[in-house]
Amino acid sequence: MSKTQNQVDGRTRKSRDIFGPKAEIIEECIDSIKYQIHCDTPNGYMHCYHLFPGIDLAYSTFQASTCTMRSKSMPNILEIAFCQAGRFECEYKHGYVTYLGEGDFAVSILSPEQEPPAFPIGYYDGIAIIVDMDITGPIFENIVEGVSIDLNELAHKFCAGHCCSVVKTPPNLLHVFQEICDAKDTAPMGYLRLKVLESFFLLSQMLPQENFETAAYYSAAQIKKVKALKAELMEHLDTKETLKSMAIRYGMSLTALKDCFKAVYGKPIHAFQREYKMQAATRLLITTEMSVAEISGRLGYENPNKFSTAFKEVLGLAPSEYRKKRK
Template sequence: MSATEREKQIYGPGVEIIRREKGCTVYRLADETGEAVMTSYQVFPGVDVIYNDVHRPVCGTDVLPLDGLLEIDHCREGRMECEVCGEYIYMTPGDLTIHRKVGNVHNTYFPLSHYHGITVALDTDSASRCLSCILEDTPVKSSELMERYCQNHACTVIRARPGIEHIFSELYSIPEQIREGYLKIKVMELLLFLGGTDLAADAVSDSRYFPAAQVEAVKAAKEYLTQHTEKHITVSELAERFGISQTTLKACFKGVFGESVYTFARQFKMQKAAVLLRQTNKNVMEIAGIFGYDNGSKFAKAFRDVMGETPDKYRRASRADWAPEKNREKCPNGAEANQKDWYHLNI
């Protein structure tokens, strides 16, 4: 089934239609880096709720067609990069962003190649006409939300808080038989909350914004770490190689990827080691050597710290019952995912 030109502009020229039925369309983007599945429900004219299940580092479009398209994103799992006035900040679980789509090249970066969340997309012209009837006695208008939260094409990032969690938590587990009506209620609740609460004045104002040059340096450092897993690479080596101070590297790396350089490198190595334990007959010491460990005890401890069990026990258990389909997300809305399993699927 072919995507329309508008759908290609919004989701990207390579988007596939997996399923299209009344009020619901399932989109898929896939390449050698992974896949992203977006399940979109039309709630009102000009208002869609989209469940995002992303297992790739980048999703992008060539041209975004509507300056009047407002997106409200909620992060359930993973991390997502947001650009604010030439600097970058990162959504973490529970966070909310409100931003407008502008007519330019747009790529969204997911530092962990793993992201689950919900997007409420509003075409401000169509949505305003519809919502003005439904919310007649309230001051909420999608165009006013855009003006409040997206001045100068900015993106407002609001950190996790109980009011946001209350609204979105129930959206991840709606019974199918009441989905249509429940989505309408929750969208109206969200718009009333955003319209009646001055979250823009209370948005992120800390030092978690990072200049583009720093972000590019730590992304390059991350690629270097993942391509040289046989080495023990220090922060000082990375800082010198990529022309950034050690202090800045450590702060920005944790801001982008959510872990210190050391923790990220160890987790990545152990997840790669887990793949070899599952899929090859190499002995434990061979695998340890591949990842720069010449001491079996140190490798076993590092593996247990990350995976929760020793290499030998992990191999026995995984060969007994591990299968990729068992570790895919169980909820069609991306609500259930095991923290260890997504590493398995994205290395």
């Protein structure tokens, strides 16, 4: 077996440890591997590019609610993930839940999840820079003359006390991450290498002098209550219960309920509820002969005009216009 084939096989084994034993290779070459990830739908993919020894760049695309990933701790794997769209949830054995939302990045040491990774709003698109420090060493030296990145320092500063930090991406780093996202399937490897090195440099410059804004963490018990509330809101579209009453009923403070719901679903409760109602309205407009007034009443609107205004704000068309275009 050739040295090149041994390298490919070694990277494949390492990737399976990271992405899970059920990950299926659907395309493979010397510089990249594309996986179908085991999810509750067939629509989970990771396209992994091998940029440097021990450093990979993975493009992630999921249209799913949950997926199955690694089951063992990998304390020498550092992952830097950026969310371009959607939302990612992961519950760790340390007893907290983290959320990666649009425009956030996360730095983590890979450890086994207590629950499978989840996508609360049903989709996720992003990138991940995966660093195997057993191969790169703790200091990635002289990547460009005079520039060295201390990977241990990155891990310690972002992940001290736990295995993951979710951070609001500052503008200069956001620009680089977005360039990497936009280069999917089009840019040469050299360009991707330059951009990943630039992101390393900018991350190193954030430390330790910059106080970065990290996302809040929530207990599994709080998340469970919020998910139950979301399911209830989806089932009872005509509810008029106040947020204060909901908070009392679920045994949470009003502030905790609002903050936790927004962390999970990316929107305040009323905004989420309104958008979901409008999506339900589109289905009723297309699949039934119900009048706009009847649909308005089913969704809890006493005044059809208020419903029509809300529908147009969300969908850009009045309900009658939407029905005419779609039928």
